[in-house]
Amino acid sequence: MSFYEGLLFYLLAATAVLPGVMILFSRDIVHAAFWLLASLAGVAGLYLYLGADFLGFTQVMIYIGGIMILIIFGLMVTHKQKISLSQLAQKRLLVPAVITGGIILTALLYVINKTTWKPTASEEMEPTSADIGYLLMSDYLLPFEIASIVLLVGLVGGVYIARRKEREA
Amino acid sequence: MHVQFANIVVFCVVGALFVILNVSVVSRILRPTVRDPEKYETYECGEPAIGSAWIRFDMRFYTIALVFVIFAVEVAFMYPWALVFKQLSAVGPFVFIEMVVFLLILAVGFIYAWAKGDLEWVRSIASQRGGPEGRSGSNPGNQTDSSERKNAA
Numbered sequence: 001m002s003f004y005e006g007l008l009f010y011l012l013a014a015t016a017v018l019p020g021v022m023i024l025f026s027r028d029i030v031h032a033a034f035w036l037l038a039s040l041a042g043v044a045g046l047y048l049y050l051g052a053d054f055l056g057f058t059q060v061m062i063y064i065g066g067i068m069i070l071i072i073f074g075l076m077v078t079h080k081q082k083i084s085l086s087q088l089a090q091k092r093l094l095v096p097a098v099i100t101g102g103i104i105l106t107a108l109l110y111v112i113n114k115t116t117w118k119p120t121a122s123e124e125m126e127p128t129s130a131d132i133g134y135l136l137m138s139d140y141l142l143p144f145e146i147a148s149i150v151l152l153v154g155l156v157g158g159v160y161i162a163r164r165k166e167r168e169a
Numbered sequence: 170m171h172v173q174f175a176n177i178v179v180f181c182v183v184g185a186l187f188v189i190l191n192v193s194v195v196s197r198i199l200r201p202t203v204r205d206p207e208k209y210e211t212y213e214c215g216e217p218a219i220g221s222a223w224i225r226f227d228m229r230f231y232t233i234a235l236v237f238v239i240f241a242v243e244v245a246f247m248y249p250w251a252l253v254f255k256q257l258s259a260v261g262p263f264v265f266i267e268m269v270v271f272l273l274i275l276a277v278g279f280i281y282a283w284a285k286g287d288l289e290w291v292r293s294i295a296s297q298r299g300g301p302e303g304r305s306g307s308n309p310g311n312q313t314d315s316s317e318r319k320n321a322a
Contacts, residue, residue, distance in 0.1 A: 008178065048174045048177065049174075053174065054248070054249060057245075057248065058245045058248075061241055061244065061245055062238070062241050062242055062245055065241055066237065066238035066241040066242070067238065069234050069237065069238070070231075070234050070235065070238055073226075073230050073231050073234040074231065076225075076226040076230060077225060077226050077227070077228055077230060077231050078225070079223065079225060129248060129249045129252050130249065130252045130253055132249040133249030133250050133251075133252045133253035133254075134253050134257075136246070136249060136250060137250065137253060137257055137263075137264050137267060141267060144246070144267070144271065145267070145270060145271060145274070147246065147271075148243070148246075148270075148271045148272075148274040148275050149274055151239050151242055151243060151274075151275055151278070152274055152275055152277060152278040154239060155235070155236065155239040155275070155278035155279070155281075155282065156278050156281055156282075158232075158235040158239075159232055159235060159236070159278075159281070159282045159285070159287045162228055162231055162232045162235060162287070163232070163285070163287055
């Protein structure tokens with residue numbers, strides 16, 4: 001790993017991790033949502049760094065472009081006025097929060113310990129999108145078409161639930 | 170090694186520098202400083218803003234966003250397909266038909282949402298309110314009730 005590659009990696013990793021920390025420390029849920037945006041952008045950069053261009057661009061298009069819009073719109077349609085996070089964070093939530101955090105931390109540490117970290121960076125990494133295209137059109141044609149059915153189910157179900165909520169409101 | 174995406178890094182760096190330099194350095198040097206309370210209005214030359222922006226927006230925004238995300242995922246699937254389309258279409262029309270099938274399945278969902286009226290923007294105002302007050306609301310994006318506005322103001 002040359003110096004510039006290392007520099008780039010640490011810059012991207014910092015872009016992914018530091019906004020993640022800021023999510024925890026922001027007092028406003030909308031600010032947290034925007035920090036999540038920055039964090040996702042950093043993860044997309046890391047994907048591109050590893051040569052996974054399809055994954056990286058999908059991350060940008062779907063997570064940053066789509067899921068974040070859903071999250072922010074979700075905040076817009078659910079909140080009547082500004083709600084500070086310190087109001088929501090009550091003492092009685094401490095025990096469940098510690099339990100949940102502990103479980104996630106244990107799972108992550110387990111995975112980190114189990115993984116054998118082999119350096120693969122010496123290999124030349126080519127863009128993967130075209131290979132994914134060939135595979136989708138040959139071996140994975142059925143999963144490809146099933147994916148559209150999954151999307152159809154998601155679309156119809158989501159629209160239906162949103163419509164019911166609208167009537168109740 | 171990462172030569173393919175080096176131009177993206179260059180774009181990001183130059184783009185970020187362009188914005189940061191222009192907003193914080195160049196504009197500070199060039200602009201005249203006029204302190205006026207009007208300058209701090211939300212719309213300096215427009216309507217005076219009434220109440221808070223933290224209102225509950227209408228559910229229709231969410232429906233539109235939902236449809237948008239589904240079709241964003243669809244476009245993500247089209248991207249690797251488009252890269253190999255030229256080579257594979259030389260073999261036969263199957264690669265085109267496969268994508269048409271994919272799109273048609275999703276079109277069913279779009280037609281469903283459209284036919285059920287989930288994408289219509291003005292519909293809910295008439296059906297939800299019905300009163301003369303409701304019909305006078307010409308801007309469907311602004312869903313603040315008049316009572317809510319008074320409270321906020």
